[in-house]
Amino acid sequence: MDAYLLDPLLDRFIHEDLEHGDITTDAIFTDKDQSHAYFTAREPLVAAGMAKVAWPIFSKLNPKTTYGRVLQDGKHADKGDILLELIGPTRALLRGERVALNLVQRLCGIATLTAAFVAAIDGLDVKIVDTRKTTPGLRMLEKYAVRVGGGSNHRFSLSDGVMIKDNHIAACGSITDAVKRVRRQVPHTINIEVETDTMAQVEECLACRVGVIMLDNMDTKTMEEAVKLIDGRAVIEASGGVSLDTVRAIAETGVDVISVGGLTHSAPACDIGMDWC
Incomplete structure (x- = not known):
């Protein structure tokens, strides 16, 4: 801090x-x-x-x-x-x-x-990260506590990186168009992450060559398929409804990062x- x-x-x-x-x-x-x-x-x-x-x-x-x-x-x-x-x-x-x-x-x-x-993912090559679901006014402190517990930080604010989420896609019309618009506006130094919930969206992200693909609320079988399809061409983040009971199975699919909003909003x-x- x-x-x-x-x-x-x-x-x-x-x-x-x-x-x-x-x-x-x-x-x-x-x-x-x-x-x-x-x-x-x-x-x-x-x-x-x-x-x-x-x-x-x-x-x-x-x-x-x-x-x-x-x-x-x-x-x-x-x-x-x-x-x-x-x-x-x-x-x-x-x-x-x-x-x-x-x-x-x-x-x-x-x-x-x-x-x-x-501890639940011990031995697996995957990071546990937080989200922006923090208490207003306490974000810096709460994200510090995540690091103290052995986790890592996601974005601190909306200005830290591009994350094209479901509502951006719905309002824009498609992942492809949203990514094109972003690339016209932001520096090449800023990575682009896109939230997906279907295999078709994962394929569209690969076609757009985005840097990070989020697999949102997918079951572990679909995650495994997505990991094989992506095959190292993007960083893979799993998110949505992650609990202590499910986090190891999610980590075993081969994703790189697991984001857990509950670290800060429900601890x-x-x-x-x-x-x-």
Whole structure:
């Protein structure tokens, strides 16, 4: 993550929760009070964002806040393990608690689910990637968590690459015409990906010499046929309804990439608590 882009995000998250102050904490504690606390895993998880996301929130609230023990991103934690040790002004720790927990619970959930998908295809030459189905405002953080879990990133935005989808094709009339129009407008350095759901569309993509062919919501038998037909002439991405139960069978068809929207739109938040010492 780019710290330049992350910094204003964290500022907005803090402002949303703190707004005009923490009236409870400010009434009970003074600036002189100091405390010691831990972020603790309450279930097995893959750590994500402890030093890069959680701690900076507390540091922004008071630069005198420090951290001791920290579980590095991508490391597995068991229930009861310490993820982050915090030492600093009591007011800062209490003010930042909920914002920091909200974020790392979300990021750990994504990293943990991604790691499960990556483990399910162990030994096969295929990548697990995310999609743009992310929480508004959290895309950079959520896509970072996918990488922490061992996955890779698809497009970050609509400007990252050409992807001609079903609605583009329907509105334009054909894959061939859509590809021709794109090639007239975009630089040669930008690859073209086309979404297909039939073998006829795959054949049309090959005739157009597109760089990436997405096999969308195809059954594994059809995917195998498409992989044989493409025969290395394009990168092959499988997408649509991928689950932990089906991902290995999809990977075994010979596709190069499997995109999973559920990594970000359906990952359950991990249970993490902030415990006082």
